[in-house]
Amino acid sequence: MLSLGEDIKEDIVHTLINVRYELRKHFRRKRILIAVVLALIIPILFYIIPKVRNVSFASTSVAFMANSLGFINILIIISAAMFAGDAVSGEFETRTALLSLSTPQRRSSIFIGKYIASLLAVFAIIAFYFAICGVEVLGVYGLGGMPEATGKSFLLCLLYGTAAVSMTFFYSSVLKGVMSSTLLSFFTFLMILPIVSALLQVANVEPWFIVTYSAGLMTNVFVQEPAFSGGGGHNMGPSAFTQSTPNFTVGVEVMAAYAIIMFIIAMAIAVRKDVE
Amino acid sequence: MDDIAIETRNLKKQYSQGVLALKDLSIKIKRGQCVGYLGPNGSGKTTTIKILTNLLKPTSGQAFINDIDVNQFPKEALRGVGSLVEVPGIYEFLTSHEMLAYFGKIRKMSSADIDRRIKEVLTLVKLSEWEHKKIGSFSTGMLRRLAIAQALLHDPEILIMDEPVIGLDPKGMKDVRDIIKKMLQEKKTIFLSSHLLNEVAETCNDVILLDKGVVVSSDSVAHLTGSTLGSKIDVTFLRPLTEEQCKTLSNLDMVEDVEPLGDQIRIIYDGKPETSSKILSKIVGLGVDVVSFTPQKVSLEDVYVSVMGDERGVR
Numbered sequence: 001m002l003s004l005g006e007d008i009k010e011d012i013v014h015t016l017i018n019v020r021y022e023l024r025k026h027f028r029r030k031r032i033l034i035a036v037v038l039a040l041i042i043p044i045l046f047y048i049i050p051k052v053r054n055v056s057f058a059s060t061s062v063a064f065m066a067n068s069l070g071f072i073n074i075l076i077i078i079s080a081a082m083f084a085g086d087a088v089s090g091e092f093e094t095r096t097a098l099l100s101l102s103t104p105q106r107r108s109s110i111f112i113g114k115y116i117a118s119l120l121a122v123f124a125i126i127a128f129y130f131a132i133c134g135v136e137v138l139g140v141y142g143l144g145g146m147p148e149a150t151g152k153s154f155l156l157c158l159l160y161g162t163a164a165v166s167m168t169f170f171y172s173s174v175l176k177g178v179m180s181s182t183l184l185s186f187f188t189f190l191m192i193l194p195i196v197s198a199l200l201q202v203a204n205v206e207p208w209f210i211v212t213y214s215a216g217l218m219t220n221v222f223v224q225e226p227a228f229s230g231g232g233g234h235n236m237g238p239s240a241f242t243q244s245t246p247n248f249t250v251g252v253e254v255m256a257a258y259a260i261i262m263f264i265i266a267m268a269i270a271v272r273k274d275v276e
Numbered sequence: 277m278d279d280i281a282i283e284t285r286n287l288k289k290q291y292s293q294g295v296l297a298l299k300d301l302s303i304k305i306k307r308g309q310c311v312g313y314l315g316p317n318g319s320g321k322t323t324t325i326k327i328l329t330n331l332l333k334p335t336s337g338q339a340f341i342n343d344i345d346v347n348q349f350p351k352e353a354l355r356g357v358g359s360l361v362e363v364p365g366i367y368e369f370l371t372s373h374e375m376l377a378y379f380g381k382i383r384k385m386s387s388a389d390i391d392r393r394i395k396e397v398l399t400l401v402k403l404s405e406w407e408h409k410k411i412g413s414f415s416t417g418m419l420r421r422l423a424i425a426q427a428l429l430h431d432p433e434i435l436i437m438d439e440p441v442i443g444l445d446p447k448g449m450k451d452v453r454d455i456i457k458k459m460l461q462e463k464k465t466i467f468l469s470s471h472l473l474n475e476v477a478e479t480c481n482d483v484i485l486l487d488k489g490v491v492v493s494s495d496s497v498a499h500l501t502g503s504t505l506g507s508k509i510d511v512t513f514l515r516p517l518t519e520e521q522c523k524t525l526s527n528l529d530m531v532e533d534v535e536p537l538g539d540q541i542r543i544i545y546d547g548k549p550e551t552s553s554k555i556l557s558k559i560v561g562l563g564v565d566v567v568s569f570t571p572q573k574v575s576l577e578d579v580y581v582s583v584m585g586d587e588r589g590v591r
Contacts, residue, residue, distance in 0.1 A: 001349075001352055002352075007351075010351075010384070013384075014382060017378065017381050017382060021367075021370075021378055024369070024370070024374075025367070025369055028369035028370075029369055094365035095362070095363065095364050095365035096364060096365040096366065096367060097331070098331065098361045098362055098363075098364035098365070099364045099365075099366070099379075099423070099426060101330065101331055102329035102330060102331055102354065102359045102361060103354065103379060103382050103383070104350070104351045104352070104353075104354040104355045104357075104382070104383065105351060105382050106350075106351060272333070274331070274332045274333060275326065275331040275332065276291065276332070
């Protein structure tokens with residue numbers, strides 16, 4: 001038997017091996033390439049279209065950045081679904097678990113390795129998107145044009161990305177099929193949670209506990225918005241849903257809570273899963 | 277070190293659908309033995325192997341490898357084990373080398389050892405030309421060979437294999453048989469589940485027969501085939517025996533039964549060489565023209581059918 005120290009060291013080595021192989025999987029399957037292309041095209045369109053149409057750019061770099069980052073939410077969700085959707089369910093669906101789980105390593109080492117690899121992939125896409133946007137801002141508004149809130153927004157995107165990956169891992173651990181876990185993750189973030197959030201606002205209840213509501217902080221940090229003003233009453237149109245903004249601290253806490261709680265639940269399920 | 281390499285104690289497994297796959301299964305496999313694990317579909321063979329390789333948790337009971345509880349300390353228990361369970365999926369985005377290197381690294385092999393052993397095992401399973409080819413392009417038989425290479429990579433002391441020759445052509449089956457025989461010569465412990473009784477008879481020392489999650493028989497292949505059923509002698513004559521001649525042979529004390537088959541008869545006896553010799557003398561004494569006199573060994577298949585009944589699956 002190994003000593004506790006050696007045991008932990010071995011677990012860390014196993015985790016790193018799994019990170020490397022999982023990243024290799026993402027590269028070989030060209031998933032990163034697809035996400036990179038999306039991360040490249042979206043901000044470039046925000047730059048090219050005004051040029052082609054001979055329309056002036058936003059008056060301030062803050063507005064330009066906020067507009068350009070309008071789609072980062074979708075990019076994060078697509079990336080999380082692509083990189084994490086099959087992490088656990090894929091091993092069971094393709095029967096590779098019969099090989100990987102019968103080796104002398106803890107299941108948690110495999111799970112954490114896959115989780116870190118998915119996070120790194122999602123973070124890389126977010127960083128690439130910000131890099132493109134940053135270059136555009138510098139090109140249009142000069143060296144001093146970079147909005148102060150860019151760093152804060154970037155960190156919030158990483159946090160939201162972590163929550164999205166954790167949630168996707170949860171689905172991947174619970175469900176048996178890759179397609180179902182990927183699609184459910186996608187629809188949860190793009191439809192289910194936003195609809196619940198909108199309905200709560202219509203009922204004049206702030207959906208502070210919904211992670212997609214907290215995700216609004218990613219762009220809201222660029223502009224000073226009023227705190228939640230409710231969506232009910234006379235103002236029932238789509239604009240009602242955009243009037244409210246989450247409290248910064250609460251939003252950060254909610255995203256962190258989703259990231260941590262979903263990660264823990266997903267791992268608890270995954271390590272106990274039988275390969276029937 | 278203990279003489280027992282693999283052991284299960286009162287192992288019980290009930291699946292979530294309510295199926296009781298194993299009922300208080302207790303088996304022991306000695307170090308250096310090759311044990312065949314036989315039984316019809318659904319008898320619990322794969323469930324046992326999955327518990328031994330930490331793919332399934334038992335409902336109750338324990339499984340030990342080298343006296344280490346597999347489900348409590350899987351990392352330690354599986355360190356010296358090579359396994360092949362069912363038909364595993366293989367990471368198609370990797371090359372054979374990359375895939376085997378992953379398993380080598382997990383098993384803490386040095387880079388030099390990994391490279392050396394990859395070459396050795398790929399040669400052993402006849403895949404050396406495919407070392408740097410993507411697995412996605414492999415045929416079913418090649419995937420099976422690669423899975424076997426993975427099980428052998430770290431030169432394990434204990435090899436646990438579930439239907440290892442599934443998907444292999446006759447040549448591949450022979451190759452696997454040769455690998456197992458070689459490992460047995462090296463005093464490795466082999467636990468082999470199979471439907472192919474001849475494979476087991478040819479490679480294993482001992483056999484465990486399982487049915488409905490219970491061990492119905494456990495013995496050496498030699499003992500099972502030598503004692504469970506009477507042995508047979510096939511005798512061919514120039515002309516068919518008369519009814520009276522058959523009756524004379526049937527009435528001999530040493531003969532359990534006589535089955536006439538045209539110009540041939542099958543004599544069931546106790547299998548002892550001295551009895552066989554006496555029977556031959558009696559037949560010659562009848563004054564009939566004997567063309568051939570061939571004592572037949574009882575096969576493992578005969579034993580299996582006798583224990584399990586005709587209706588259970590045998591290949």
